[in-house]
Amino acid sequence: MLPEESPPPTGHDPRPSDTVVLDASGLRALTHPVRVRLIGLLRTDGPSTATRLADRLDLNSGATSYHLRQLAAAGFVEEDPDRPGGRERWWRAVHRFTRFDDPEPVEREPAAALAYLQSVAAAHASQAQQAFAHLPTSPAPWRHALGLGDVRLRLTPEEASRLGAEIREVLSRYPLDDPDAERPPGTEPVSVVVHVLPLPEEPAPPTDTPTDPTASGEGNP
Secondary structure (H helix, E strand, O other): OOHHHOOOOOOOOOOHHHEEEOOHHHHHHOOOHHHHHHHHHHHHHOOEEHHHHHHHHOOOHHHHHHHHHHHHHOOOEEEOOOOOOOOOOEEEEOOOEEEOOOHHHHHHOHHHHHHHHHHHHHHHHHHHHHHHHHHHHOOHHHHHHOOOOOOOOOOOHHHHHHHHHHHHHHHOOOOOOOOOOOOOOOOOOOOOOOOOOOOOOOOOOOOOOOOOOOOOOOOOO
């Protein structure tokens, strides 16, 4: 998941108020991909307005305002008290992280859970494409630092869970990107996306299936 949509890596020890644990109602509020991306932008870039966010997402401000109000009703965003009044509302994220590791809402709302996961995956893909678009103009050290790859393993559920925990432990050794903190010289925000996904396997063909004699040339005149 996106760092802004994932639980913080073990060891960063965020305050409880920094993290929201998705329940069934929260899950339903995040089934729309635009809302997932809005939360991500507010968490990584700080407070913004519907107009500014609409420009970032190539949407109209009316649709963006609607989704922000829905997120506010669900407790994910709120009006920024440091920027009251004015011609347009400023919004900020209520939390920095989302936890989605409670099986109860998944069992109660399987369709919403699937829609949420698909929205997060779509946000990952969009983020990657944006990064690739800027890659040609990036400094050479950053172009060389880019890493992209995948590996297919064969694991038990317990092993897959342990793998995820070990990856989070590695990530905990590095500083999180805090939009309100001072930026050390030479640093840039870096996205690390982790997917630990069980893959569907094609069923093995039945052993008694007759072979096609033409496949190997047999039976040809």
